[in-house]
Amino acid sequence: MKQLMIRALIAFLATVFVMQPASADRIKDLGGFQGIRSNQLTGYGIVVGLPGTGDDNLEYTVQSLKAVASRFGLQLPPGANPGMKNAAVVLITADLPAFAKPGQKLDITVASIGKAKSLRGGSLILTPMLGADGQIYAMAQGNLAVGGLGAEGKDGSTIVVNVPSAGRIPEGATVERAVQTGFENTPALTFNLARADFTTAQNVASVINNRFGFGTAQAIDAVSVSVRAPIGGDVRATLMSNIENLDVVSAEPSAKVIVNARTGTVVINSAVRVGAAAVTHGKLTVRIDEQQRVSQPAPFSQGQTTVEQRSGVAVEEEKRQMFLIAPGPKLSDIVKAVNAIGASPADLVAILEALKEAGALRAELIIL
CATH class of the missing domain: 3.30.1360 (Gyrase A; domain 2)
Structure with a gap:
C-alpha cells in the first residue's frame, strides 16, 4: 500500500510539474519599490484590571506603576510595595504601513514579559510606540482581546488553552507621525x-x-x-x-531539488535535467526472532524444569537489477525513472545525492 501511494504521488507530480511555456506575470507580483515598506514599532507598557493573574510584586512592575502614577502627580511612599496581581508589564508590537498618516489606526499585539498567568480582561494604559530611530510614531491604548484561557484548581492542578499571556487590540494604536519615504x-x-x-x-x-x-x-x-x-x-x-x-x-528558475529528510517530501521544479546514469536499488532486512521453550525432565530423574532461550537470526536482501536512467529533457522522465525504481521517500534522498555526486543530476540539491 505504501509503494502504491508513493507511485500515485509521483505520477501526480509528473502531471503538475511538466515543463510549461513561460507565462507573463505582473511586475507588482515580482517585487516592490524601494522605500515603500512597513516599519516595526515597539512599546513598553502596563496592563491593569486583571482578575488576580498579574505579575505579583515583581520589582519592575512596581517601578512601572509608580512611573504611571507620577504622570498624574501621585507620589507613592518610598517603602510602599502594593500588590500587583491585577497588573502586568507588557511589550507592545505593531507594523506601521507605508504612507501611514497621523490619525490612522493600527492593530497591536500585547504580550506579557513577567509572571502574569493571563491578560484576559485587562486594559492597556496609554503607551508610546517607538520606531528603530527612537522616535514616537504612535500611541497605544485599549482593552485586550485574548484568545487563550487558563484555569487553576485549589489542589494546584491547572489547564491552559492556547496562550493567555498574549492578546491583540484591534485598532489599538493611533499614528502620530508619518515616515518620510x-x-x-x-x-x-x-x-x-x-x-x-x-x-x-x-x-x-x-x-x-x-x-x-x-x-x-x-x-x-x-x-x-x-x-x-x-x-x-x-x-x-x-x-x-x-x-x-x-x-x-519571468526567467525560468534555476534547477532545484528540495528534499525534506524528516517528512520524506521531495519537490522538483521544471528546470531540472538528468543525464545518463545506472542505478541499482536494493533493500536489506535483518530479522531476529526470540522464542522461549520449556525443558521438562524425564519422570523419576534428577533433572529440573528449565526455560531455554532460542534465537533465530535471518537476513533477507531484495534483489533488484541495475536500472538505466536515460538522458531526459523533462521532469516527467525523472519521475518515470524514480517510479520504475520503486524507491521509498527515505531511499530517494540517497539516490538523488548519489546522482548529484555522479554529475547526472543537473540541479541544486537542497536538503531541509
Missing part, C-alpha cells in the same frame, strides 16, 4: 525583485522602456531596476500604477 523627490525610483535573477531584471527594464520610452528604466543588478521619474507625488503615483500592471515574462 522620499517618494516625491528622490532622483529615481528603484524596483527590487523578490528573487534575484539577471534575466528577469533585464526583462522588467525592457518592458518599462517599451512602454514609456528608451532610457526610462535600467537594470542595476540582479535585483534592482532604476526607473527615471519626474518630481512630484501625483505624477509618480500614476507612473508607478502603470508600471505595476505591466506584464513581463
Whole structure:
C-alpha cells in the first residue's frame, strides 16, 4: 500500500510539474519599490484590571506603576510595595504601513514579559510606540482581546488553552507621525525583485522602456531596476500604477531539488535535467526472532524444569537489477525513472545525492 501511494504521488507530480511555456506575470507580483515598506514599532507598557493573574510584586512592575502614577502627580511612599496581581508589564508590537498618516489606526499585539498567568480582561494604559530611530510614531491604548484561557484548581492542578499571556487590540494604536519615504523627490525610483535573477531584471527594464520610452528604466543588478521619474507625488503615483500592471515574462528558475529528510517530501521544479546514469536499488532486512521453550525432565530423574532461550537470526536482501536512467529533457522522465525504481521517500534522498555526486543530476540539491 505504501509503494502504491508513493507511485500515485509521483505520477501526480509528473502531471503538475511538466515543463510549461513561460507565462507573463505582473511586475507588482515580482517585487516592490524601494522605500515603500512597513516599519516595526515597539512599546513598553502596563496592563491593569486583571482578575488576580498579574505579575505579583515583581520589582519592575512596581517601578512601572509608580512611573504611571507620577504622570498624574501621585507620589507613592518610598517603602510602599502594593500588590500587583491585577497588573502586568507588557511589550507592545505593531507594523506601521507605508504612507501611514497621523490619525490612522493600527492593530497591536500585547504580550506579557513577567509572571502574569493571563491578560484576559485587562486594559492597556496609554503607551508610546517607538520606531528603530527612537522616535514616537504612535500611541497605544485599549482593552485586550485574548484568545487563550487558563484555569487553576485549589489542589494546584491547572489547564491552559492556547496562550493567555498574549492578546491583540484591534485598532489599538493611533499614528502620530508619518515616515518620510522620499517618494516625491528622490532622483529615481528603484524596483527590487523578490528573487534575484539577471534575466528577469533585464526583462522588467525592457518592458518599462517599451512602454514609456528608451532610457526610462535600467537594470542595476540582479535585483534592482532604476526607473527615471519626474518630481512630484501625483505624477509618480500614476507612473508607478502603470508600471505595476505591466506584464513581463519571468526567467525560468534555476534547477532545484528540495528534499525534506524528516517528512520524506521531495519537490522538483521544471528546470531540472538528468543525464545518463545506472542505478541499482536494493533493500536489506535483518530479522531476529526470540522464542522461549520449556525443558521438562524425564519422570523419576534428577533433572529440573528449565526455560531455554532460542534465537533465530535471518537476513533477507531484495534483489533488484541495475536500472538505466536515460538522458531526459523533462521532469516527467525523472519521475518515470524514480517510479520504475520503486524507491521509498527515505531511499530517494540517497539516490538523488548519489546522482548529484555522479554529475547526472543537473540541479541544486537542497536538503531541509
